[in-house]
Every structure is written in C-alpha cells, then in structure tokens.
Amino acid sequence: MLAGPDIRRHLLREEGEVIVDEVRHHWIVYVLPALEAALGVALVLWTAVVRADLAWLPFSVGLCVLAHAGWRAMREHMDRFVITNMRVFRVHGVLSQQLATMPLTRILDITVSKPLHGRLLGFGHFCFESAAQEQGLRDITYVGRPDERDLAIQRVVQRSGLRGPRVH
Structure with missing residues (x-):
C-alpha cells in the first residue's frame, strides 16, 4: 500500500x-505537505528551548502537524x-x-x-x-x-x- x-x-x-x-x-502537490512537515519539525525542535513544564505542548502540536503532513503527502501519492x-x-x-x-x-x-x-x-x-x-x-x-x-x-x-x- x-x-x-x-x-x-x-x-x-x-x-x-x-x-x-x-x-x-506533479511534484508541486508535495510542496505544501513538505512546508507543513518543516513546521512540524520546527515545533518539535522548539521543545529544546521552551521551559520543561511547557515542552509537551509544542511537541504534541508538532507531532500532530507532522502526522497531518504525512497524511496529505500519502493522499497525493495514492492518487493515480x-x-x-x-x-x-x-x-x-x-x-x-x-x-x-x-x-x-x-x-x-x-x-x-x-x-x-x-x-x-x-x-x-x-x-x-x-x-x-x-x-x-x-x-x-x-x-x-x-x-x-x-x-x-x-x-x-x-x-x-x-x-x-x-x-x-
């Protein structure tokens, strides 16, 4: 699959x-999911500079954004x-x-x-x-x-x- x-x-x-x-x-359909994935990675990495007790929030949001970007990319990939x-x-x-x-x-x-x-x-x-x-x-x-x-x-x-x- x-x-x-x-x-x-x-x-x-x-x-x-x-x-x-x-x-x-065409490859252009992957630009927005790639930008979204970059945002998700940035949010996950941001947890390193956020207070430890608040780090869970950008980490969780970043993982959700990454998952959504992956879903969008997979949806385009599976369309033939x-x-x-x-x-x-x-x-x-x-x-x-x-x-x-x-x-x-x-x-x-x-x-x-x-x-x-x-x-x-x-x-x-x-x-x-x-x-x-x-x-x-x-x-x-x-x-x-x-x-x-x-x-x-x-x-x-x-x-x-x-x-x-x-x-x-």
Whole structure:
C-alpha cells in the first residue's frame, strides 16, 4: 500500500487491456505537505528551548502537524490516473480506495487547462466531458506534461477506431 496503489489488478487482462500511461501527480502537490512537515519539525525542535513544564505542548502540536503532513503527502501519492487501450480510470484513497472508470467511447471532449504557474512548472489539469451528467472522473488535477498525456489519449482513441478514419 505504501508503494502506491496496485493498478494492475484493475486491468481487464482477459480482454487484452494494457496500460498506456500511469499518471502520478506533479511534484508541486508535495510542496505544501513538505512546508507543513518543516513546521512540524520546527515545533518539535522548539521543545529544546521552551521551559520543561511547557515542552509537551509544542511537541504534541508538532507531532500532530507532522502526522497531518504525512497524511496529505500519502493522499497525493495514492492518487493515480491511468490511460489504457480501452478506458481511462482513476484510483485514489489511502485507507479506503475509490475507482472511477470511463470507457474511451464515452469521452466526448477533453479540456486541458494550464494556468500560468502550471505552464512554467510543467503541469495542467484535465476536464473530461462525457455523455453522463456527472461522473467520478471529471477533473484530474496537477497532471505533469499535460500536452503529452492529452496526445496519448487522443492516439489511443484514434487507434481504437472510435472516432472514425483520419481525413487527409
């Protein structure tokens, strides 16, 4: 579990499904948990200069902040978006896990949003539009190399013959 979600167990091997790309979150999602962890360490270390009878307070708060930072980092680490030759799916969750799947046939449109800081740092956000009103696979945030990932999805859709032949 700590190494990451077991993506391969969700594949339809008998149907010939293979992974085209497994997308982890961009490193930027770990900045806030890292800053939070640094604050937790500072609070724990601060116990060395605080009166002995009050040292338990910054120590306890520091441990709580460290635990929260670890939880946030693990939550991001366990969130994966997967592109296969048949569908796209997202697996996320630390203790309990959720799986949201969308067959390639249901993808009507993909919007790639790249805010300024995302363009500078190399990440973007995907918004999938499908025939369904709301699905669990609508927004995929902090995707590294979003243009390459978008092209990978478009290639898989094109190769599967779902959009018809290319016109030259």
